[in-house]
Amino acid sequence: MIEQGAFIAIAAVTLIAACAVVVARTVFVSALWLVLSFVGIAGLYIMAGAYFLGVVQVLVYVGAISVLILFAVMLTRNVMAEESPFNRETVISFMVVGSLFGVLAIAGYTADWPLTHGAVTPANGLAVPAGTDLGASAALAVAAGAMPAADPGAATMPGTVAMLGRSLMSEHLLAFEVMSIILLVALVGAIVIARD
Amino acid sequence: MTDAWVVLQASGLRESLAGLLSRLPEGAIAPTVELLMAVLKATAIVLVIQLGMLYSTWLERKFIARIQDRVGPNRIGLFGLGVPFADMVKILTKEDITPTAAHRWVYNLGAVLVVPPALLGFAVIAFDRHLIAADLSVGILFFFAVASTSVIPIFMAGWGSRNKYALIGAMRAVAQIVSYEIPQVLSLVGVLLLAGTLGVNELIASQGPLGDGGFPGVWFVFLQPIAFIIFLIATSAEIERTPFDIPDAESEIIAGYHTEYSGIKFGMFYLALYFATIAAAAIGAILFLGGWQPPFAFLAFVPGWAWMTGKTVLLVLVFMWLRGTLPRLRADQLMAFAWKILVPLTLVNLLLTGLIGKLLYAAEQPPLVVFAAFTVSNAVLLGLLLWLIAWWRERDGAPAVRFDAPLAPSGRTA
Amino acid sequence: MTAIPLWWYLFVSAAVFCIGMFGALTRRNAINVLMGIELMLNAVNLNAVAFWRYTSPVADLGADESAGRFIVGMDGQVFVVMIIALAAAEAAVGLALIIAIYRSRRTVALDDFTLMQG
Numbered sequence: 051m052i053e054q055g056a057f058i059a060i061a062a063v064t065l066i067a068a069c070a071v072v073v074a075r076t077v078f079v080s081a082l083w084l085v086l087s088f089v090g091i092a093g094l095y096i097m098a099g100a101y102f103l104g105v106v107q108v109l110v111y112v113g114a115i116s117v118l119i120l121f122a123v124m125l126t127r128n129v130m131a132e133e134s135p136f137n138r139e140t141v142i143s144f145m146v147v148g149s150l151f152g153v154l155a156i157a158g159y160t161a162d163w164p165l166t167h168g169a170v171t172p173a174n175g176l177a178v179p180a181g182t183d184l185g186a187s188a189a190l191a192v193a194a195g196a197m198p199a200a201d202p203g204a205a206t207m208p209g210t211v212a213m214l215g216r217s218l219m220s221e222h223l224l225a226f227e228v229m230s231i232i233l234l235v236a237l238v239g240a241i242v243i244a245r246d
Numbered sequence: 247m248t249d250a251w252v253v254l255q256a257s258g259l260r261e262s263l264a265g266l267l268s269r270l271p272e273g274a275i276a277p278t279v280e281l282l283m284a285v286l287k288a289t290a291i292v293l294v295i296q297l298g299m300l301y302s303t304w305l306e307r308k309f310i311a312r313i314q315d316r317v318g319p320n321r322i323g324l325f326g327l328g329v330p331f332a333d334m335v336k337i338l339t340k341e342d343i344t345p346t347a348a349h350r351w352v353y354n355l356g357a358v359l360v361v362p363p364a365l366l367g368f369a370v371i372a373f374d375r376h377l378i379a380a381d382l383s384v385g386i387l388f389f390f391a392v393a394s395t396s397v398i399p400i401f402m403a404g405w406g407s408r409n410k411y412a413l414i415g416a417m418r419a420v421a422q423i424v425s426y427e428i429p430q431v432l433s434l435v436g437v438l439l440l441a442g443t444l445g446v447n448e449l450i451a452s453q454g455p456l457g458d459g460g461f462p463g464v465w466f467v468f469l470q471p472i473a474f475i476i477f478l479i480a481t482s483a484e485i486e487r488t489p490f491d492i493p494d495a496e497s498e499i500i501a502g503y504h505t506e507y508s509g510i511k512f513g514m515f516y517l518a519l520y521f522a523t524i525a526a527a528a529i530g531a532i533l534f535l536g537g538w539q540p541p542f543a544f545l546a547f548v549p550g551w552a553w554m555t556g557k558t559v560l561l562v563l564v565f566m567w568l569r570g571t572l573p574r575l576r577a578d579q580l581m582a583f584a585w586k587i588l589v590p591l592t593l594v595n596l597l598l599t600g601l602i603g604k605l606l607y608a609a610e611q612p613p614l615v616v617f618a619a620f621t622v623s624n625a626v627l628l629g630l631l632l633w634l635i636a637w638w639r640e641r642d643g644a645p646a647v648r649f650d651a652p653l654a655p656s657g658r659t660a
Numbered sequence: 661m662t663a664i665p666l667w668w669y670l671f672v673s674a675a676v677f678c679i680g681m682f683g684a685l686t687r688r689n690a691i692n693v694l695m696g697i698e699l700m701l702n703a704v705n706l707n708a709v710a711f712w713r714y715t716s717p718v719a720d721l722g723a724d725e726s727a728g729r730f731i732v733g734m735d736g737q738v739f740v741v742m743i744i745a746l747a748a749a750e751a752a753v754g755l756a757l758i759i760a761i762y763r764s765r766r767t768v769a770l771d772d773f774t775l776m777q778g
Contacts, residue, residue: 052277053663061672068676068699072683077691078405082352084695085398087676091702098669098713099731102444103740105384105391107705110744113394115698115751117424120401122691122755124417126762136686137771143685151678158670165666165714210731211384211444217734218741225738229745236749244756 057097064090075135077123085116102211249374249550256376259283287379291368299520300330306566313570337513345506347408356402357511363396364521371528372446374538374550385446386438389529390431393484396522397423400503403515407506415502418577423484425581429588430480433473436599437466437533450537463613465536469620472627473595474534476588478564481530483584485522487569527561528554535561587634594630598623669710677703690758690768694751701747705740712736 067087074080088111095104218226263279270278304319304327311318319326344353370385372378382388397420404416438444441452454463467474504515531537535557538550575583602619680699687693716733762768 051271051274051663052281057664057668061668064672065675065679068679071695071699072679072687072692077689079352080692080695082398082402084698087699088702091676091706094669094672094706095709097664098709100709100712100737100740101382102384102387103709103737105387106741106744109387109391109394110748111698111702113391113397113427114424115748117397117401117420118751118755119691119695119698120398121417121420122758124401124405124413125759126691126768128762128767133688135688135692137688140686143682147678147682147685150681151674154674154677155671158674159667163666163711163715166716166718210734212442213732214734214737214741217738222735222738225742229742233745233749236752240752240756243753244759 053097057094060090060093060097064094078120081116081119081123084119085112088112088116102214249376252374253376256283259286284379288369291379292365295365295368295521295524298524299517300334302520302524302562303330303333305562306569309563309566310570313567334513337516338510340509340512342509342511343506345408348506349406349408351406352402353406353506354511356399356406357507357514359402360396360399360518361514361521363392363399364518364525366392367525367529368521370446371525372450372532372537373554375447377538377551378446381447382445384444386434386444386449386529386533389525390427393522393525394427396518403507404503407503409506412503412505415505419486419503422486422577422580422584425584426480426483426588429476429584429592430484432589432592432596433470433476433480434533436470436473436595439596439599439603440466440469446532446537450532450539453536453539455539455543464617465534465539465541467534469617470534470595470599470624472591472624472631473599474530476592476595477530477534478561478568480584480588481526482565482568483580485519485526487519487523487565523562523565524558527558527565530561531557582638586638587631591627591631591634595623595627598626666710666714669706669713673703673707673710675703676700676706688769688771690761690770690773691755693770694754694758697754698747698751701743705743708736708739708743712740 064087067083067090070083071080071087074083088107092104092107092111095101095107260279260283263282264275267275267278307329308318308326319329322328322332344350367389369379370382370388372381400416400419400423404413404419407413437449441449443449443452452463453465504512507515531554536553537557538554540546540548540550540553602616602623606616606619677700680696680703683696683699684693685696687696712731712733712735716731716736719730719732758768761773765772
């Protein structure tokens with residue numbers, strides 16, 4: 051019950067902050083509300099048990115992307131205060147977006163998702179302490195790419211962060227390498243484009 | 247007041263709280279007890295660290311005074327020990343001026359929000375084996391994630407003041423913080439590679455001798471001394487202490503992003519600086535100096551929190567020593583130092599640590615071989631550092647980025 | 661039994677997505693449009709985390725349920741890591757573009773970006 055209350059509180063903060071982002075008159079103020087919505091999303095990741103992702107969300111989004119956005123706001127200040135911040139297609143956009151939301155919400159509620167573990171509680175299922183003895187479940191973990199097959203310590207469980215690392219380095223290695231190239235290209239591209 | 251005593255008190259407290267709350271429905275007792283325990287832990291941390299912060303201001307003034315061959319405050323209380331309270335009274339009673347053109351919400355919130363990132367990091371600092379408020383499995387990353395959010399209040403302070411110079415000061419401060427975050431975090435990835443975990447207590451345990459053993463069993467400062475030095479430099483820059491305090495130096499652009507703040511709002515920036523110093527020293531002690539572990543097992547009768555406090559005070563004194571001794575860096579020198587020297591150095595450190603860890607540790611070579619390999623790699627890094635500094639000094643006349651307005655009467659523009 | 665059903669997460673994710681989409685479609689300042697896009701990416705991430713939590717493969721620590729179960733599939737988290745990295749790259753390039761356009765035309769209102777029109 052406390053868990054539900056916490057979820058509702060964090061979700062409410064996130065949704066209000068997201069609304070404030072699109073409604074605020076000044077760019078700077080909507081950037082600040084965006085920071086709050088990022089923090090709210092990080093809170094929701096932590097509620098779902100993805101602790102590493104919640105911390106990474108704060109580190110990357112609040113600590114870096116928000117800084118980028120705020121710098122861009124500082125460097126492109128112009129006086130647009132007299133006109134409305136919205137363009138002419140507000141009503142149509144609202145109708146489209148509203149119907150999209152209706153479809154997504156109904157689909158989310160009524161679809162028969164292949165749930166695998168309603169029975170996992172945060173205390174024993176998610177942040178698995180390193181060194182937990184696995185036994186027969188080792189084979190299943192190996193099949194899912196979370197552990198290497200010839201791991202001498204296959205009887206003991208790596209923690210969740212270690213499983214994510216192994217998964218990135220074994221099953222999803224191509225995506226990992228491509229992503230590092232994308233980041234390099236973006237870095238060089240941004241410097242070249244924004245230079246005098 | 248040993249570690250075991252604390253654990254006993256905590257479990258007794260839980261039981262008495264559960265007894266007090268027995269009227270609540272069954273499923274809600276345990277979470278509420280945990281919530282109250284968390285509030286109590288947070289209060290204890292804030293009270294203890296606040297006291298530590300007050301006396302670190304005293305220590306700073308006395309220590310820097312001695313470095314500068316003078317005495318420092320000695321009037322209020324014996325040896326000037328009452329000075330922090332006099333400072334508090336002074337800051338609280340100053341007139342609280344708000345500029346009329348300032349954007350009120352952003353201006354006030356900026357002053358308020360500057361303290362939480364500095365204080366939140368203490369949640370994952372382990373003062374003893376069980377004296378840790380939140381033993382997260384991603385504790386180290388949590389600390390640096392929270393520290394990286396300290397940028398937003400600086401922007402708010404700079405923009406909310408509606409002052410051109412505050413804005414420029416804020417942008418310079420943010421550029422500095424964001425640039426030095428990279429060598430700071432990269433320098434400790436070497437430590438994380440060796441320890442194999444992000445959790446604070448496991449990290450301390452892997453530094454032996456009281457831990458559960460595991461690799462390496464010695465303090466990380468002996469295996470990664472260059473990374474330790476880089477961490478100290480980068481953290482000094484992160485918390486904006488001299489020699490990196492351009493944003494709030496007295497001879498620079500008035501007072502940078504906290505120009506327009508007076509009274510207790512300025513006190514908040516001051517608080518945040520000292521909280522951040524203590525937090526940075528504490529995390530440095532955990533990562534490199536072994537946390538609450540004694541250096542040798544036979545010294546284990548001294549309680550862990552005494553070791554931790556001693557190591558933290560030692561690193562705080564190192565930060566103050568740097569402040570009292572070194573001149574300030576120019577803005578372009580500062581950025582060049584971060585990007586051209588520290589980042590390549592930390593990347594090479596990471597590469598070498600990964601190689602040695604994988605080749606030697608995974609192949610289970612004897613510890614002496616591993617230690618010798620690390621000594622060699624650190625010597626290589628030291629050589630690289632000296633070469634980079636020599637290379638940089640040769641080209642010092644051509645800074646790549648200019649942050650300050652053109653001052654030369656020759657009319658040379660940026 | 662976890663107290664929060666899956667559809668709560670999907671509801672919040674859909675709401676944030678639609679709010680971000682509304683912002684991206686109707687604001688005049690280019691940076692606001694980018695903020696809407698970031699909101700949409702975050703909503704997708706939240707969706708991925710929710711599905712990771714509720715539909716990943718699990719394994720049991722012991723013979724029965726009381727010994728504990730844990731999640732062994734990390735695909736959902738890998739999706740999120742990739743999307744976060746991609747969002748960072750896209751924000752960097754997008755903001756660099758906006759700054760470059762501002763330098764030459766002194767405006768960031770999307771109505772004024774009409775050079776290629778007609």
